[in-house]
Every structure is written in C-alpha cells, then in structure tokens.
Amino acid sequence: MNSHHDTMGMDSYHEAMDNVENGDSKSLMNKGLSKGRTPQNVSSSILRKKSDPVLVSKVRFKMLRQFLANLQEVILGTKIAVLFPAIPLAIVADFYNFGRPWIFALSLLGLAPLAERVSFLTEQIAYFTGPTVGGLLNATCGNATELIIALFALRQNKIHVVKYSLLGSILSNLLLVLGTSLLCGGLANIKKEQRYDRKQADVNSLLLLLGLLCHLLPLMFRYASGIETSTAVYTLQLSRASSIVMLIAYVAYIFFQLKTHRELFDSQEDDEEDEKAVIGFWGAFTWLVGMTLIIAVLSEYVVGTIEAASDSWGISVSFISIILLPIVGNAAEHAGSIIFAFKNKLDISLGVALGSASQISMFVVPLSVVVAWTMGIDMDLDFSLLETGCLAFTIIVTAFTLQDGTSHYMKGIVLFLCYIVIGACFFVHKIPVSETTVNLGVKQSSGFLNA
Numbered sequence: 001m002n003s004h005h006d007t008m009g010m011d012s013y014h015e016a017m018d019n020v021e022n023g024d025s026k027s028l029m030n031k032g033l034s035k036g037r038t039p040q041n042v043s044s045s046i047l048r049k050k051s052d053p054v055l056v057s058k059v060r061f062k063m064l065r066q067f068l069a070n071l072q073e074v075i076l077g078t079k080i081a082v083l084f085p086a087i088p089l090a091i092v093a094d095f096y097n098f099g100r101p102w103i104f105a106l107s108l109l110g111l112a113p114l115a116e117r118v119s120f121l122t123e124q125i126a127y128f129t130g131p132t133v134g135g136l137l138n139a140t141c142g143n144a145t146e147l148i149i150a151l152f153a154l155r156q157n158k159i160h161v162v163k164y165s166l167l168g169s170i171l172s173n174l175l176l177v178l179g180t181s182l183l184c185g186g187l188a189n190i191k192k193e194q195r196y197d198r199k200q201a202d203v204n205s206l207l208l209l210l211g212l213l214c215h216l217l218p219l220m221f222r223y224a225s226g227i228e229t230s231t232a233v234y235t236l237q238l239s240r241a242s243s244i245v246m247l248i249a250y251v252a253y254i255f256f257q258l259k260t261h262r263e264l265f266d267s268q269e270d271d272e273e274d275e276k277a278v279i280g281f282w283g284a285f286t287w288l289v290g291m292t293l294i295i296a297v298l299s300e301y302v303v304g305t306i307e308a309a310s311d312s313w314g315i316s317v318s319f320i321s322i323i324l325l326p327i328v329g330n331a332a333e334h335a336g337s338i339i340f341a342f343k344n345k346l347d348i349s350l351g352v353a354l355g356s357a358s359q360i361s362m363f364v365v366p367l368s369v370v371v372a373w374t375m376g377i378d379m380d381l382d383f384s385l386l387e388t389g390c391l392a393f394t395i396i397v398t399a400f401t402l403q404d405g406t407s408h409y410m411k412g413i414v415l416f417l418c419y420i421v422i423g424a425c426f427f428v429h430k431i432p433v434s435e436t437t438v439n440l441g442v443k444q445s446s447g448f449l450n451a
Helices: 002-021 025-034 039-045 062-076 086-095 100-129 131-141 144-155 159-188 198-225 229-260 281-313 317-329 331-342 346-374 385-401 409-427 445-450
Strands: none
Touching: 062 100, 062 281, 086 100, 086 281, 100 131, 100 144, 100 281, 100 317, 100 331, 144 159, 144 281, 144 317, 144 346, 159 317, 159 331, 159 346, 159 385, 159 409, 198 229, 198 346, 198 385, 229 346, 281 317, 317 331, 317 409, 331 346, 385 409
C-alpha cells in the first residue's frame, strides 16, 4: 500500500508544486483546506522542491527502494535541506562537550528544517485520515516545536524561557510575519488593490483578544491586591481557571473551523484533480515520530544552553527567547507566507500569521500552564507589565490594521517597525542572573518589575 501511494502520488504532488510556482497557490489552498490542511501547511509547501525518482528507481530491492524514496522525499524534499547537517553537528558538539553557545546555535539551526518537515508529514497523514482528523492533527502539531521547547523548559523549571518563547512566537507572527508579508506584497503589487477575506481575520482577532483578557486579569489582580503571598496563590488559581477557559475556547474554534462554519475557511473548490500523498501512511507516521524525537533532543539542548549563549554573546535571555527562537524555529513557514504575499495571495499569508498566533495564545500557552500544574510547578498567566503591554499593543494594532479588508505596503511598514522597536526594548532588557535560574512563576513574578 505504501509503495502504491509513493509511486502514484509523486506526479500529482509535483504538479501541485508547479501550480504554486506559477502563481496558482489559491487553488492549492482551496483543495488543501478541504483535506484538513491549514494555511501553515500551504505556506510551508512553497519551500518544498521536486525530488528526482530516477535516483532510486534503479534499486532492485523493493523495500530498500521504497525506503530510499521516502528518505529522498523527507530529507531532500525541502529547499532548506542544507540546514540538516546542523542536527548531527549539535549532537556531536554535546557529546564531546564543545562550547555550549555552539550547541545552542547548531540546535537552533537544526530546528528550522525539522519544523517544516513536521508540517509536511502531518499533511501527508491528513490525506489518509480525512479532513476532520487531518485538521485536528494539523491544529495540534502546527506549532510542535514551540510546544516541545516549552515542555522541556518546564521540566528544567525555566518558566521565564517558557513565557518568553511563547510570547515571542505571538509577536513574531503578528508583527514580523504579517508585517513583512503586507510590506512585500504591497511593494510587489503596488498598482493593484490587495484584498483579503476579513472573516478569518475577525475570528482570529476575537480569539486573540480573549487570550489577552486572560493575560491581563492576573496582572491587574496582582496590582489591585498588592504583592502578598495570598495574592500570589489567588493569581495562580485565576490563571489556571483562565487556562481551562482558553482551552475550551480553542476546542470550540476547532469545531467552528472544521465543522459548522468550514465555508469561512474553505474557498470555492477547484475542479482539478486533488493532490495525493507522496509517501504512505505508516511511512509518514514513522518519520513524524522520528522527527518529533529529534526535535525533543534539540529542544533540550536549546533550553539547557540558552543562558550560556546569553552570557557568551552578551545578549539577554529575553531577547534570545522572544526574538531569535521564533524567527529561526519557524523560518520556513514565515518565508512561505512572504512569498505568497508577493503573489498577491494574502488570504494564505493572513492564515499563517493569525492562525499560528491564535494557536500559540489559545492552545500552547494555557496547555503549558495546565501541564505545569500537573508537574507541581507554579506557572501563571502573569507575563509581567512590560511583556503583557507589548502583547496588548501588538494585538490591538494588528486588529486595527486588518479591519477594512484591504492592504498596502504602509501597513506592513508600521507592523514591521513596531516589531523592531519591541525587539530593541528586549535587547536592552537585562534580567539579574539570579532570576534566570529560579522559578519565575507566581512567587517570583514581581522580580520582573525590579529588573
């Protein structure tokens, strides 16, 4: 069965990639969403490249030929495959106790192609599971890298890394990705009126505003009640209750997207033949498990060496977590979003930026709080005044930017410059060393104010 799908699906996959390169990305998105794909998958697909089946067709043994074909599709089927050598180099650097900043840098580079390949493999599995299960799979694994990094940071009791990295993912998607997409798309189509569907933007903006409320309430509660031990306990309880509400809202959003109001997220269907999988179900599943394990190893390296890299490079942990981690970790997805904006396909670009930000805010953040709860770690939704203020401003300015359903390069310039200013803020934002090695949950949350 796997061999059948490997051979039959290859031509149609390459045909679809030709459509993307020729500017027919809208039809790809339309067909893809009906199969449970998300804009993030569609965006990442533009960085994939054709593999030459002639390279493995001469292998005589069927199982070996099938394995080599899958290996070729998974490893060489991306334009950023050049970064794959960073993975073994990071493992070797850790084994031989090389400089910890080198381990951090190599691990960070290795995460970039892995994140794109996870998107590809979940897309392949979605062809066999149907649109609903495929959509759920993509909704769960869409930001697997951020989630795994957060879990390893919790395991090492580095709550500040969890908060910073997740906050950085939201800011990166809303300001950097969306901003550069609108800027590049506006300049490339300067004589055209760029329009997009406001319905998806409205739904995601509402989710982001609900998440912002859940972040603001613990912060305002702490300021209103004063900094006391009892207040910290109540803030923690409020955060956990709010996290459950956020997860319920995210489940409702998934049901809304995949079932009751799919037409808001699916454009008109194309009459052309649908794409087919290029590797079999069990092959894709096996590769997905393997890739996830490698991401886990590199994530542990990143979390364990981030302070050493900060000291060596003279850059604050907050800047590395909020700016560098999201940029490198989702480079493929972000690049695809910008390329689609060049082609005047803003619906895909907006789906990538807003969809990823909503998933981080309403799923990964509250899930981290709940997981920390089960681990006996006091993590709350109070991201401190500076961080929460940046988040609030970002969500509000993004909502204003997208309110009229049209775009031009000036909107992109404003969003991008907002990201530059926030990045500069965290570049000079230094945290005392004593606070980066302890639990910055509820009991230490006031330390951010004195930094």
